[in-house]
Amino acid sequence: MTAGLENTNLFKPITIGKNKINQRIVFAPTTRLRAADDHTPSDLMLQHYSDRAQTPGSLLISEATLISLRAGLYPNIPGIWNDKHVQGWKKITDAVHARGSYMACQLWSAGRVGSPELLKKHGLDLISPSALYESEDSKKAAETAGNPVRALTEEEIKGIIYEDYKNAAINAMEAGFDYVEIHSAHGYMLDQFLQPATNQRTDNYGGSIEKRARIVLEIIDLLSDTIGAEKLAIRLSPWAKFQGMKAEEDTVHPITTFSYVVNELQKRTNNGKQLAYLSIVEPRVNNNIDVNFSDIVGSNDFIKQLWKGAILQTGNYTYDSPEFKGLKADVDGDDRTMIAFSRYFTSNPDLIERLRKGLKLTPYVRPLFYVAHNYGYNTFPSYGKELQFDPETEKERRPVSLI
Structure with missing residues (x-):
C-alpha cells in the first residue's frame, strides 16, 4: 500500500452540466466487444458497468456506440439506433443510477475503418470523407469483401448529421444517459473529416479548416439544440497517429486545426451554449497503445488556454504510479480537470477506491480486451475479495442480449 490520492483535487466534487460528480476519476470509453450480435447491450455489459459505478457520484462513459448501420460496423459493438438498443441501454443506465452514479453515451461513427465485410452483409458501402484507405491491409480487406471505400456525398453527410x-442523441436520452459524448478522435469518421490526411474533399466539407470542421460543428449545434448543450461533450485527439492520421506530419499542423475547433466551441459557450466537458487525449497514448517517451510529440496545453470549461484528460496516467506525479500536476493545476482511466478500470472495478486509499492495482490483460466472452471482463474482483468461477466456463460464456 502507498499513499492514496484522497487529498488531491481528484477527490474534490465538480459540477458537470447540471450534475455534481463526487470525484474526478472517470471511466473512459473502453471498447470491449461484449454486445450481442445484433448490437444490443448484453448481460455481460450490464454487470461490467454496474460494478464500475460502485462508488457513488462517479461518471462512466460508455464504450464507443454506433449511431447507425451505415456509420460503419464492427462485430459485437453496441448500437443506439433502434428501440431494442434503447431498452437494453436503459437497463444499464438504471443500474448505474441505482448506485448513485452517472453515465454518458459516446456516439460513434467509424467511417473508412468499419468492417467492409460486415457492411457488405447489410448491403451497405464502406464510406469515408474521401476514397482513401487507412492502410494497404485495409484496402485488401475491402477489395476482398467486394466493398471498396468511397467518398460520401454532401447529401449523405447531411443525412448522417x-x-x-x-x-x-434522442435515443441516448430515452435510454437514461445523463450526457452524450461525440467521438471525434483516433482516426474514426469525424476525425477523418477534420484532418487533411484523410479529407481531400473540395466541397463544403473539405479543403479549408472551416470546411473540414463543418461536420463536427454542425453536429454540436444540432445536438445542443436537441438535448441541451449542458448534456453534450466531445472527444478530440490532436496528436494521435492511429489509423492513418498524420498529426504533426500533416500539411496542416494539429495545433492549427484543433485550435480552430476549440475556439469555435468556446465561442458557443460565450453565447450561452456551454458544453458539459471537453475530452482530450494526451499524446502519451495512440488510441489503446502507449507511445514511447522518446517518441511523444506535442502538448495539449494550447487547448487548456483556449477552452475555459471542464476538461477530461485521458492517456496513460499510470505511467509513473504509485507516485502519480503527472496526474497530480494536471488535476491540481486548476479546478476544472477530470482524469479518465480505461485499461486499469478493466481489471480494477473498484479503481476509484484503490486510488483513494493507495491500494495496489491489478494489472490488466491486453489479450483479453477484444474477445467476445466473459473471461477477463467480469472476472476481476474488487480489492481484498475473491470471485468463484471456472475459467473455462467463463471463456464459453458469450454475451446475451438484455432484450
Missing part, C-alpha cells in the same frame, strides 16, 4: 446523430 441530421438523421443519424440526432436520432442517436
Whole structure:
C-alpha cells in the first residue's frame, strides 16, 4: 500500500452540466466487444458497468456506440439506433443510477475503418470523407469483401448529421444517459473529416479548416439544440497517429486545426451554449497503445488556454504510479480537470477506491480486451475479495442480449 490520492483535487466534487460528480476519476470509453450480435447491450455489459459505478457520484462513459448501420460496423459493438438498443441501454443506465452514479453515451461513427465485410452483409458501402484507405491491409480487406471505400456525398453527410446523430442523441436520452459524448478522435469518421490526411474533399466539407470542421460543428449545434448543450461533450485527439492520421506530419499542423475547433466551441459557450466537458487525449497514448517517451510529440496545453470549461484528460496516467506525479500536476493545476482511466478500470472495478486509499492495482490483460466472452471482463474482483468461477466456463460464456 502507498499513499492514496484522497487529498488531491481528484477527490474534490465538480459540477458537470447540471450534475455534481463526487470525484474526478472517470471511466473512459473502453471498447470491449461484449454486445450481442445484433448490437444490443448484453448481460455481460450490464454487470461490467454496474460494478464500475460502485462508488457513488462517479461518471462512466460508455464504450464507443454506433449511431447507425451505415456509420460503419464492427462485430459485437453496441448500437443506439433502434428501440431494442434503447431498452437494453436503459437497463444499464438504471443500474448505474441505482448506485448513485452517472453515465454518458459516446456516439460513434467509424467511417473508412468499419468492417467492409460486415457492411457488405447489410448491403451497405464502406464510406469515408474521401476514397482513401487507412492502410494497404485495409484496402485488401475491402477489395476482398467486394466493398471498396468511397467518398460520401454532401447529401449523405447531411443525412448522417441530421438523421443519424440526432436520432442517436434522442435515443441516448430515452435510454437514461445523463450526457452524450461525440467521438471525434483516433482516426474514426469525424476525425477523418477534420484532418487533411484523410479529407481531400473540395466541397463544403473539405479543403479549408472551416470546411473540414463543418461536420463536427454542425453536429454540436444540432445536438445542443436537441438535448441541451449542458448534456453534450466531445472527444478530440490532436496528436494521435492511429489509423492513418498524420498529426504533426500533416500539411496542416494539429495545433492549427484543433485550435480552430476549440475556439469555435468556446465561442458557443460565450453565447450561452456551454458544453458539459471537453475530452482530450494526451499524446502519451495512440488510441489503446502507449507511445514511447522518446517518441511523444506535442502538448495539449494550447487547448487548456483556449477552452475555459471542464476538461477530461485521458492517456496513460499510470505511467509513473504509485507516485502519480503527472496526474497530480494536471488535476491540481486548476479546478476544472477530470482524469479518465480505461485499461486499469478493466481489471480494477473498484479503481476509484484503490486510488483513494493507495491500494495496489491489478494489472490488466491486453489479450483479453477484444474477445467476445466473459473471461477477463467480469472476472476481476474488487480489492481484498475473491470471485468463484471456472475459467473455462467463463471463456464459453458469450454475451446475451438484455432484450
